[in-house]
Amino acid sequence: MLLPLRNVFTKSLICHRAFSASQQNFNSGKKGLVLGIYEKEDAPTLTKAGVAFDNLVSGKLKEMLTLSGPPxxxxxxxxxxxxxxxxxxxxxxxLGKETAGVSDLEQWNENKENIRTAISVGCRQVQDLxxxxxxxxxxxxxxxxxxxxxxxxFEYNELKKKKKTVVQAQLHGRSDNEAWHKGVLYAEGQNLARYLMETPANRLxxxxxxELIExxxxxxxxxxxxxxxxRPRSWIEEQDMGAFLSVAKGSDEPPVFLEIHYSGSASATDNPLVLVGKGVTFDSGGISLKPSSGMDAMRGDMGGAATICSAIVTAAALKLPLNIIGLAPLCENMPNGRANKPGDVVRAKNGKTIQIDNTDAEGRLLLADALCYAHTFNSRAxxxxxxxxxxxxxxxxxAATGVFTNSTWLWNHLHEASIVTGxxxxxxxxxxxxxxxxxxxxLADLxxxxxxxxxGGACTAAAFLKEFVTVPHWAHLDIAGVMSNKDEVPYLRKGMAGRPTRSLVEFATRLSEESQKL
Structure with a gap:
């Protein structure tokens, strides 16, 4: 089943990839154009590209806008x-007001968010046509x-016979090609995470x-x-990852420990950024079974692994001069006869024992062992x-990803990155x-x-993870609230959100720039 999945995903990326004007020639009359316009008290103002197009059509753009309705x-x-x-x-x-910028109240750059929203609306309008x-x-x-x-x-519709028109987007004009290409890679990174999270658990x-990430x-x-x-089960056993294995044993699907090394720095001795992601490809809750309503969404419980792996793929595509290590413990949480039972005690990689009073609190067990292993690398963070x-x-x-961290330096970098990405x-x-x-x-140490x-469930979960951390720069991102999208983020369709992939990429980009200055 793996080969068809790969082919479908490759096709999906091709369909949604944007091309610059020099890369693709389109037939006359077979394409659309999306132009922005700013709100102003006296009169709406076209962007530079809009003004140039209006001049090209002898002022007909402004004339039709005036005749077609209110601003x-x-x-x-x-x-x-x-x-x-x-x-x-x-x-x-x-596009809203041209003067929009960083909002202290909203904690993002409103101008960038307005552009993302407006352009997505325009592109979907073209797609509908x-x-x-x-x-x-x-x-x-x-x-x-x-x-x-x-x-x-982007829309996940690979398993449907009826699909929406595939639209290829390109930059209008020939300026800002580098920035456009960077934006394409950022978005494709998030789309990869969305694709992984959306794919049914029997197909992923x-x-x-x-193997797909590889x-x-x-x-x-x-x-x-x-x-x-x-890494197969035998390697996981050799590493004494008893907490991770205790979750995996409840499923017939074998566990995998995915380890990625991206060496982008010219110096092999540069301390790496280590990214760790929870990879439960389906979470039934185990013996502490979840309610059946909404359980289908638990195919996205590997969102942590999806976002950190997609961020590394994007970093590689951007050729960031930074060393990054990605760690993703992957398994299912299922209630077979070998599954964890409430009251069981397991031993983590660092020797600490853990009393399991709720088998649906399994993610922290995977992360406990993965965080212990992360300490074997001389990490920057x-x-x-x-x-x-x-x-x-x-x-x-x-509204936002919750960040628990022992480092103000690390928090500042993550926060600044998120303001840029929205x-x-x-x-x-x-x-x-x-x-x-x-x-x-x-019964146990923990x-x-x-x-x-x-x-304070999110806070106690973070406190649990802290028991497996000794480094001075560590952050735990709880992304449960941003796992899916209904209509909260207007430039994402309904479904798995792939958040906060772009913030992780922007964080890594800023870290690489900081390294270059040292």
């Missing part, structure tokens, strides 16, 4: 026809425009997940600077991501108050849910 509000669109022989339709989209190609206004920020186009057009087992890395890296190790707790969703919803993070507490709740256990399971 466009932010995120709204209007389709115009017959303006130019090369374009069967021109979609004008509202079944036009196969679209040129996109850079809106003075080609990277954000590319992200809006590529993210907005732990082994299939690892294939994607081999496709993007040129100089063999990325190595992938797919360790960042783990996991769809860890429903409590995180209760706390922040889909995929926000929010710092959460790592108080000793929560540590006491997981270290007081009747309890996997703590004394007060209903109170």
């Amino acid at each position: 466009l509000k932010k995120g709204k669109s209007r389709s115009l026809y017959g303006l130019h022989q090369d374009y069967s339709t021109v979609v004008v989209v509202g 079944e036009i196969p190609c679209v040129e996109v206004d850079p809106c003075e920020d080609a990277q954000s425009a590319a992200e809006g186009a590529v993210l907005g057009l 087992t732990p082994t299939m997940f690892a 294939e994607r890395l081999s496709a993007v890296q040129v100089n063999s600077n990325a190595k992938v190790h797919i 360790i960042v783990n991501a996991a769809t860890l707790t429903g409590a995180m969703d209760v706390a922040l919803g889909s 995929d926000r993070v929010w710092r959460m507490p790592l108080f000793e108050h929560y540590s006491k709740q997981v270290t007081e256990s009747q 309890n996997n849910v703590g004394k007060y399971s209903r109170s």
